[in-house]
Amino acid sequence: MRAAYASSLQPDTPLSALTVGDLPFSVPEGWVPIDVRASSLNQHDIWSLRGVGLPADRLPMILGCDAAGVTPDGAPVLVYPVVEDKADPRGYSLFSERYPGTLAERIAVPRENLLPIPDGVSFAEAACLPTAWLTAYHMLVTRGRAAEAGAVLVQGAGGGVATAAIALAVALGKRVYATSREQWKRDRVAELGAIPAEPGARLPERVEVVIESVGEPTFEHSMKCAAPGARIVVCGATGGHLARVDLRRVFAMQLEILGSSMGTPAELAELLQMCATGRIHPVIDSRYPFDAVADAFARLSSGDVFGKVVIEH
Numbered sequence: 001m002r003a004a005y006a007s008s009l010q011p012d013t014p015l016s017a018l019t020v021g022d023l024p025f026s027v028p029e030g031w032v033p034i035d036v037r038a039s040s041l042n043q044h045d046i047w048s049l050r051g052v053g054l055p056a057d058r059l060p061m062i063l064g065c066d067a068a069g070v071t072p073d074g075a076p077v078l079v080y081p082v083v084e085d086k087a088d089p090r091g092y093s094l095f096s097e098r099y100p101g102t103l104a105e106r107i108a109v110p111r112e113n114l115l116p117i118p119d120g121v122s123f124a125e126a127a128c129l130p131t132a133w134l135t136a137y138h139m140l141v142t143r144g145r146a147a148e149a150g151a152v153l154v155q156g157a158g159g160g161v162a163t164a165a166i167a168l169a170v171a172l173g174k175r176v177y178a179t180s181r182e183q184w185k186r187d188r189v190a191e192l193g194a195i196p197a198e199p200g201a202r203l204p205e206r207v208e209v210v211i212e213s214v215g216e217p218t219f220e221h222s223m224k225c226a227a228p229g230a231r232i233v234v235c236g237a238t239g240g241h242l243a244r245v246d247l248r249r250v251f252a253m254q255l256e257i258l259g260s261s262m263g264t265p266a267e268l269a270e271l272l273q274m275c276a277t278g279r280i281h282p283v284i285d286s287r288y289p290f291d292a293v294a295d296a297f298a299r300l301s302s303g304d305v306f307g308k309v310v311i312e313h
């Protein structure tokens with residue numbers, strides 16, 4: 001079976017650890033084989049190539065968390081990427097951590113991890129949802145309680161989670177501010193219906209929800225922009241994990257700093273319905289055929305992305 005996988009771990013040059021070739025395929029008892037039609041890349045894949053969360057004794061490991069495809073009887077399905085894993089401290093793992101991932105011709109999936117794709121949603125659109133968009137939805141709606149908010153700040157526009165959070169918050173009717181260091185990304189923010197801002201800029205108002213995936217470079221700004229009782233929801237730290245926190249501001253403003261990771265099958269089903277009804281449209285940066293998966297990884301690694309990098313199988 002043709003697959004894109006980590007053949008070694010390279011902390012400094014992760015793309016050199018990427019290999020495309022043939023690997024065996026098997027289906028655990030009770031699982032379902034899925035013919036993959038589309039997948040999408042995440043920073044998680046780059047970190048795996050660096051060896052973060054992927055030990056050497058699991059190599060070779062097929063990469064990828066997100067996939068849409070068809071069952072043996074031809075039904076279009078989306079793969080929920082979270083698998084129960086009692087050996088992991090989180091209680092779960094993602095495809096490509098302990099079980100083979102989605103960047104392959106086929107993937108084996110627990111039956112309960114399959115969601116039907118509604119009419120009107122393409123395989124490419126569906127494949128954008130399971131990691132970045134699901135994480136953004138869980139951050140905004142569940143952890144961030146966006147229903148109680150008037151304004152939202154998203155730090156670091158361009159990445160998959162941040163771009164999804166912007167589009168979702170706009171769809172939920174919020175005033176959305178989004179930061180980026182690059183003018184062209186701020187222009188794209190405005191096209192999505194949000195208000196662009198430079199990093200560290202003073203906003204016209206304080207916000208009730210902050211979406212944080214950058215970390216150290218932006219966290220002080222996130223706290224200064226937070227209204228009393230605001231929720232600062234953190235799903236990553238792409239810019240550094242040792243952020244400084246002024247505890248005086250935390251207690252004086254009664255802020256909530258909340259960790260968030262992935263989401264539930266019910267939330268993923270809601271995202272599919274939002275796509276089907278036209279409330280949201282996944283932002284696709286670029287599409288690559290599977291034969292050009294190495295180019296897709298280079299695109300993601302460049303940092304010049306806005307939205308999801310999709311692989312069409």
